[in-house]
Amino acid sequence: MSDTTYSNRSIPKISLHDFESRIDAITSELVAAAEADGFFALVGHGISEAEIEAQFAAAERFFALPDAAKAAVPFTHRNTGWEKRAQIRPSTGAADQKESYQMQYGEAMDGVWLPEAALPGFRAQSLAFMRRAQDVSDRLMVCFARGLGFPDDYFVRAHDVSRPTAQTVLRLLHYFALDPAVPAPDGYYRAGAHADWDFVTLLFQRPGQSGLEICPGREVFTEFGRGDKWTKVEPAAGEIVCNIGDLLMSWSDDRFKSTFHRVKTPTDPATDYYGPRYSMAYFNQPNTDCEIQGPLKKYPVVTGSEFTRAAMKRNYDALQAKKEEMVSTATGGSLVAAAS
Numbered sequence: 118m119s120d121t122t123y124s125n126r127s128i129p130k131i132s133l134h135d136f137e138s139r140i141d142a143i144t145s146e147l148v149a150a151a152e153a154d155g156f157f158a159l160v161g162h163g164i165s166e167a168e169i170e171a172q173f174a175a176a177e178r179f180f181a182l183p184d185a186a187k188a189a190v191p192f193t194h195r196n197t198g199w200e201k202r203a204q205i206r207p208s209t210g211a212a213d214q215k216e217s218y219q220m221q222y223g224e225a226m227d228g229v230w231l232p233e234a235a236l237p238g239f240r241a242q243s244l245a246f247m248r249r250a251q252d253v254s255d256r257l258m259v260c261f262a263r264g265l266g267f268p269d270d271y272f273v274r275a276h277d278v279s280r281p282t283a284q285t286v287l288r289l290l291h292y293f294a295l296d297p298a299v300p301a302p303d304g305y306y307r308a309g310a311h312a313d314w315d316f317v318t319l320l321f322q323r324p325g326q327s328g329l330e331i332c333p334g335r336e337v338f339t340e341f342g343r344g345d346k347w348t349k350v351e352p353a354a355g356e357i358v359c360n361i362g363d364l365l366m367s368w369s370d371d372r373f374k375s376t377f378h379r380v381k382t383p384t385d386p387a388t389d390y391y392g393p394r395y396s397m398a399y400f401n402q403p404n405t406d407c408e409i410q411g412p413l414k415k416y417p418v419v420t421g422s423e424f425t426r427a428a429m430k431r432n433y434d435a436l437q438a439k440k441e442e443m444v445s446t447a448t449g450g451s452l453v454a455a456a457s
């Protein structure tokens with residue numbers, strides 16, 4: 118990561134307090150942030166620090182189980198379950214050095230919840246927290262619908278978690294601690310650069326456990342490039358960092374930006390955080406049967422399941438291209454230079 122240059126831009130902080138009476142002002146702030154940055158920090162959203170910490174405590178209990186126990190609920194093709202060092206990013210061609218567990222509301226969780234006895238209270242705690250995150254998401258969706266000239270309930274209905282076609286996910290993440298005395302090996306990434314492919318992501322972080330960096334600048338949602346000017350986003354107690362995903366970028370005819378981001382591998386003991394990092398990402402995904410098209414009809418109509426399939430294919434194709442690039446660089450005799 119020695120090629121990184123930093124820019125000290127800050128992301129907008131937006132409060133949702135008195136939502137009903139301030140909805141137009143909040144909508145203007147959200148639209149401006151979505152157009153310019155693709156990232157913003159929410160305060161006054163109604164989820165208390167204690168509620169967030171209770172879910173982090175549940176996440177810690179989950180990850181503290183032996184791998185053999187977690188392996189009973191492995192990652193599935195329906196985007197649920199547990200993985201460890203298994204997510205390879207097209208930007209790096211290497212697996213993220215983390216473990217994660219993804220939960221949904223409906224049938225996609227069949228067989229992917231641990232038995233109650235293995236982790237008492239975990240399922241009820243997590244589903245209750247997901248509903249709290251959904252309440253916040255619904256308010257953002259009303260504002261984005263207004264901003265784009267759709268009826269208020271347009272996006273809320275397309276992300277209805279009470280229906281069996283729901284795909285929305287809460288992902289618990291755990292990045293492993295590193296020893297500041299031992300430099301991380303080449304090719305070690307906590308989370309390689311990527312854009313999310315959902316509508317909007319709500320990211321919960323723990324104060325002190327830094328590492329998130331963002332890189333605005335994408336022009337169209339189909340673009341898979343990445344820029345080189347990064348900005349650190351420090352966790353603050355009680356704040357929810359939100360980012361626009363590819364779905365909303367496409368649904369807004371590329372007006373709102375889905376922004377590249379990553380979790381930096383610590384390289385400097387003077388400034389970087391080497392301890393374990395826990396984070397939680399709530400990915401708002403569309404119902405499989407909803408129809409997606411922006412007001413200007415820039416892209417053809419697709420259903421929620423078609424959009425998901427296309428996003429996975431774009432990711433897969435980009436990964437193949439990265440692998441070919443790595444092979445050709447290696448056979449060109451410059452293996453060391455290939456480490457990005």
Ligand SMILES: O=C(O)CCC(=O)C(=O)O
Pocket residue numbers: 288290308313320329378379380396397398
């Ligand atoms: O852990 C984080 O802070 C970021 C996670 C993330 O970007 C993702 O899982 O998509």
Ligand SMILES: [Fe+2]
Pocket residue numbers: 311312313378
């Ligand atoms: Fe992400």
